Amino acid sequence: MSILDAEHRSIWIVAAVLAVAPLPVLGSSYYEGILAHMLLIAVLAVALNIVFGQTDQLFLFSGGLAGFGAYGTAILADWLSISAWITLPIVALLAGGIGLFVSWVSAKRNFSVVLIAILTISLQFVFSEVFVGARDITGGSTGFRYDYLSFDAITAATGLGSKLVVYYAVLVLLVASLLVYVRLVDSKYGVAFAALREDELAAQSIGIDVVRYKTTAGFVAAFLIGMTGPFIAKEAGYILPNEFSFFAIDVIVLIVLIVGGLRTVVGPVVGAVIVVAIEQILAANASSWRTAIFGALLIFLFIYFQNGVVVSVRERLERSELFERYLGDSNAD
Amino acid sequence: MVTASTLLGVAVDGLAFGVVLALLGVSITLVFGLGEVLNLAIGIFAVLAVLAARTAINSGVGLAVGVVVGLVFIGFVGFVVDRTLLRFVYRSTGEDRILLGIFITLGLAVLFEGVLINYFPAQYGLSLGVEPISFGTVVLTGSSLAVIALGGVALIALLVFLRRTFLGKATRTIFQDERGAQLVGVNLRRIRTFIFVLSAAVAGFAGLIHATGSTVSVSTGFEFTTFALIVSIVGGVRSIIGAIAAGLVLGMVSQFANFFVGSYVATIILFVTAIVALFAKPEVLS
Numbered sequence: 322m323s324i325l326d327a328e329h330r331s332i333w334i335v336a337a338v339l340a341v342a343p344l345p346v347l348g349s350s351y352y353e354g355i356l357a358h359m360l361l362i363a364v365l366a367v368a369l370n371i372v373f374g375q376t377d378q379l380f381l382f383s384g385g386l387a388g389f390g391a392y393g394t395a396i397l398a399d400w401l402s403i404s405a406w407i408t409l410p411i412v413a414l415l416a417g418g419i420g421l422f423v424s425w426v427s428a429k430r431n432f433s434v435v436l437i438a439i440l441t442i443s444l445q446f447v448f449s450e451v452f453v454g455a456r457d458i459t460g461g462s463t464g465f466r467y468d469y470l471s472f473d474a475i476t477a478a479t480g481l482g483s484k485l486v487v488y489y490a491v492l493v494l495l496v497a498s499l500l501v502y503v504r505l506v507d508s509k510y511g512v513a514f515a516a517l518r519e520d521e522l523a524a525q526s527i528g529i530d531v532v533r534y535k536t537t538a539g540f541v542a543a544f545l546i547g548m549t550g551p552f553i554a555k556e557a558g559y560i561l562p563n564e565f566s567f568f569a570i571d572v573i574v575l576i577v578l579i580v581g582g583l584r585t586v587v588g589p590v591v592g593a594v595i596v597v598a599i600e601q602i603l604a605a606n607a608s609s610w611r612t613a614i615f616g617a618l619l620i621f622l623f624i625y626f627q628n629g630v631v632v633s634v635r636e637r638l639e640r641s642e643l644f645e646r647y648l649g650d651s652n653a654d
Numbered sequence: 655m656v657t658a659s660t661l662l663g664v665a666v667d668g669l670a671f672g673v674v675l676a677l678l679g680v681s682i683t684l685v686f687g688l689g690e691v692l693n694l695a696i697g698i699f700a701v702l703a704v705l706a707a708r709t710a711i712n713s714g715v716g717l718a719v720g721v722v723v724g725l726v727f728i729g730f731v732g733f734v735v736d737r738t739l740l741r742f743v744y745r746s747t748g749e750d751r752i753l754l755g756i757f758i759t760l761g762l763a764v765l766f767e768g769v770l771i772n773y774f775p776a777q778y779g780l781s782l783g784v785e786p787i788s789f790g791t792v793v794l795t796g797s798s799l800a801v802i803a804l805g806g807v808a809l810i811a812l813l814v815f816l817r818r819t820f821l822g823k824a825t826r827t828i829f830q831d832e833r834g835a836q837l838v839g840v841n842l843r844r845i846r847t848f849i850f851v852l853s854a855a856v857a858g859f860a861g862l863i864h865a866t867g868s869t870v871s872v873s874t875g876f877e878f879t880t881f882a883l884i885v886s887i888v889g890g891v892r893s894i895i896g897a898i899a900a901g902l903v904l905g906m907v908s909q910f911a912n913f914f915v916g917s918y919v920a921t922i923i924l925f926v927t928a929i930v931a932l933f934a935k936p937e938v939l940s
Contacts, residue, residue: 377749379753379756426933430933433752434749434752434753434756435686435690435692435752435756435891436887436891436932438692438756439692439883439884439886439887440887440929440932442694442879442880442883443880443883443884443887443925443928443929444925444929446876446877446880446921446925447921447922447925450918450921450922451918451922453918454917454918454919454921455918567876568764568767568876572760572764575757575760609771609772610768610769610772611768612764612767612768612771613764613765613767613768613769613772614768615764615768616761616762616763616764616765616766616767616768617761617765618761619757619758619760619761619764619765620739620757620758620761620762620765621761623754623757623758623761624739624742624754624758627754
């Protein structure tokens with residue numbers, strides 16, 4: 322594989338498009354913030370694409386892990402009186418460790434997808450309780466200002482707005498996560514993942530170490546999610562438990578992944594663009610119905626577009642093109 | 655120093671909460687055992703019953719009638735959901751059905767929550783107005799005793815139904831062997847509908863009796879769902895008796911943890927208990 326093959330090329334195209342995307346809204350920190358939010362959701366969707374898309378482990382605690390990353394980075398930086406830039410990778414590794422542990426136990430114990438879902442949704446609830454309840458260190462439901470992960474040096478040197486700098490930082494994170502995704506899927510890991518999805522028992526019998534592959538996926542995904550969390554708070558400028566609730570993160574990320582298409586490389590990005598666009602339209606016209614509409618959307622998508630809206634639409638287009646060409650040929654005869 | 659009578663009071667509150675948890679656990683277990691559908695909307699069903707009852711009572715009917723309205727309403731919602739959305743779920747099989755069930759009921763929970771929050775933004779309760787009852791030095795919460803009595807009767811009624819009636823036996827047959835049940839002439843789809851409605855009503859009943867002692871809000875729905883989930887995993891996902899036992903134990907754990915350490919730490923203890931149980935006895939669960 323090379324860095325210029327088809328999959329990598331699509332990543333570079335996405336990166337190039339996203340690099341110029343803020344140009345039309347330059348100077349508006351509101352829209353720059355929305356774009357940054359869009360990329361953050363995309364990174365979370367890439368992570369879920371690895372752990373759920375590739376290995377069928379339904380992690381329903383992305384919000385909790387992201388919150389763990391965000392709160393952890395800030396709190397650890399304060400405790401140790403060091404820069405959040407140092408605590409960020411440490412906490413992300415810890416988040417990865419949580420993912421690894423969940424995957425390891427689930428794989429060892431042969432948990433079905435239902436049990437992983439229950440286990441992680443319970444953990445999500447625990448995380449939320451701690452964010453709200455441990456007032457002394459998290460500030461409870463009033464949160465605290467998120468001044469960590471300072472970009473002052475960059476904003477001073479380049480003169481760019483702080484939201485824009487956050488946007489580009491997240492873009493780097495997104496491209497890195499997409500590269501990790503392709504690297505994983507194109508390696509022996511990808512082959513093993515495919516074998517596991519087909520038939521776990523058969524995969525095991527030909528010598529695939531099920532536990533190892535699943536824990537790798539769990540670690541990588543949780544690490545990425547833990548890495549993303551602090552930027553969610555950074556983008557908002559303020560950290561609140563609500564930013565990391567099940568409904569704010571997990572539900573949205575699931576929709577993004579289904580809209581974009583499970584197991585596609587740039588699907589999470591396309592999904593994030595579509596879902597954030599819908600979010601903005603709703604925010605302007607029907608903000609109090611936002612949750613309800615996303616719930617309905619989730620039901621609708623899973624009934625009719627399980628393989629991803631983008632994938633289905635493309636397939637349908639291709640089929641109709643083939644159909645026309647076929648018809649055209651037969652008419653010529 | 656904590657006196658014995660205080661501890662007894664906590665134990666009664668714990669038992670009351672345990673009964674609510676047991677009912678929630680049973681309602682999620684019934685549906686999962688019967689058709690591999692993990693109903694993540696179960697919590698919002700419980701809340702919905704309370705809101706329907708509250709609305710009816712506010713419009714002038716008595717408490718008892720209000721409770722019946724809540725139960726009938728949630729049963730009807732269960733029926734509609736089963737006939738419409740679950741149709742798509744039962745059409746698929748195996749892993750696909752499990753995933754589809756999770757996502758559709760999750761979407762349903764989000765949808766209900768999003769709609770309801772616009773109309774019911776506050777906390778809602780159904781106070782019975784029962785005074786605390788004292789036996790000598792022991793003072794017990796009146797509503798807890800009522801919850802234990804009502805919930806206990808409901809649980810016993812459920813068990814009797816499942817063991818003694820034809821419909822109950824047919825249900826348990828499907829739990830044990832779906833194909834075998836079909837071969838002896840059990841109408842799978844009809845029983846699934848019936849059990850889904852029953853499970854919605856059981857969840858609604860759990861919400862209603864819980865609301866006699868405290869209040870619920872729309873966001874309590876997710877909390878109820880997670881409680882129902884941990885009860886069902888501790889109880890063994892497919893076992894009704896297991897769910898009841900797990901509910902009672904976890905209710906006690908929760909209230910005692912609440913009494914001794916308080917606040918969110920109690921919730922963490924509750925969930926850690928559940929997760930330890932999940933790790934400790936995998937064979938019942940897979």
